[in-house]
Amino acid sequence: RKEVEQDPGPFNVPEGATVAFNCTYSNSASQSFFWYRQDCRKEPKLLMSVYSSGNEDGRFTAQLNRASQYISLLIRDSKLSDSATYLCVVNSDSNYQLIWGAGTKLIIKP
Amino acid sequence: GAVVSQHPSWVICKSGTSVKIECRSLDFQATTMFWYRQFPKQSLMLMATSNEGSKATYEQGVEKDKFLINHASLTLSTLTVTSAHPEDSSFYICSALVGGLGNQPQHFGDGTRLSIL
Numbered sequence: 001r002k003e004v005e006q007d008p009g010p011f012n013v014p015e016g017a018t019v020a021f022n023c024t025y026s027n028s029a030s031q032s033f034f035w036y037r038q039d040c041r042k043e044p045k046l047l048m049s050v051y052s053s054g055n056e057d058g059r060f061t062a063q064l065n066r067a068s069q070y071i072s073l074l075i076r077d078s079k080l081s082d083s084a085t086y087l088c089v090v091n092s093d094s095n096y097q098l099i100w101g102a103g104t105k106l107i108i109k110p
Numbered sequence: 111g112a113v114v115s116q117h118p119s120w121v122i123c124k125s126g127t128s129v130k131i132e133c134r135s136l137d138f139q140a141t142t143m144f145w146y147r148q149f150p151k152q153s154l155m156l157m158a159t160s161n162e163g164s165k166a167t168y169e170q171g172v173e174k175d176k177f178l179i180n181h182a183s184l185t186l187s188t189l190t191v192t193s194a195h196p197e198d199s200s201f202y203i204c205s206a207l208v209g210g211l212g213n214q215p216q217h218f219g220d221g222t223r224l225s226i227l
Binding site: 034041042043044045046049087097098100101102103 | 116144152153154155156159201203215216217218219220221223
């Protein structure tokens with residue numbers, strides 16, 4: 001089993017729709033969780049950290065479920081510019097290293 | 111916010127050439143930097159953790175003699191791909207940890223696309 005797993009997609013979603021995807025992690029001791037966005041042939045950019053109580057940033061909502069060991073990302077009112085690969089990232093214990101999922105590709109269609 | 115500059119952004123060179131990639135933290139000091147490699151349609155893979163003033167820690171399967179890392183100052187880490195071959199062609203990205211806190215996100219350079227002919 002991979003340490004961090006994501007559905008690779010692609011998710012083809014019409015503009016304006018709501019889309020959600022999950023990411024599962026295997027290490028129950030993981031402490032920090034992030035969603036990054038990566039555009040084609042570019043470096044990853046931090047989208048948002050994921051807090052235990054869940055958090056929202058505009059159209060984006062992130063949630064953490066420790067019992068089931070997954071995090072989720074919800075995008076409301078999707079825009080064409082939301083098309084990208086979304087990478088789930090988990091901190092491995094206390095050594096600062098990040099474990100990356102392979103990413104979920106999202107395509108927003110007009 | 112924290113800015114990480116990576117240079118060069120694109121390198122094309124002949125097989126057997128050594129290539130140096132620089133990663134600089136522009137407005138903060140980074141005691142820890144990370145070097146990643148990403149092949150097409152794959153996730154980022156950590157190559158090594160670079161600590162200022164000490165030897166880098168390499169991930170399993172990464173040849174330390176081939177991928178030389180130097181972190182001589184708090185704002186600069188370099189990765190040198192020695193005697194590069196076509197299979198080394200990849201997207202190399204550095205990141206820096208702000209404040210030395212493990213629960214903080216990392217800030218990434220723009221990446222270097224390396225193509226070995």
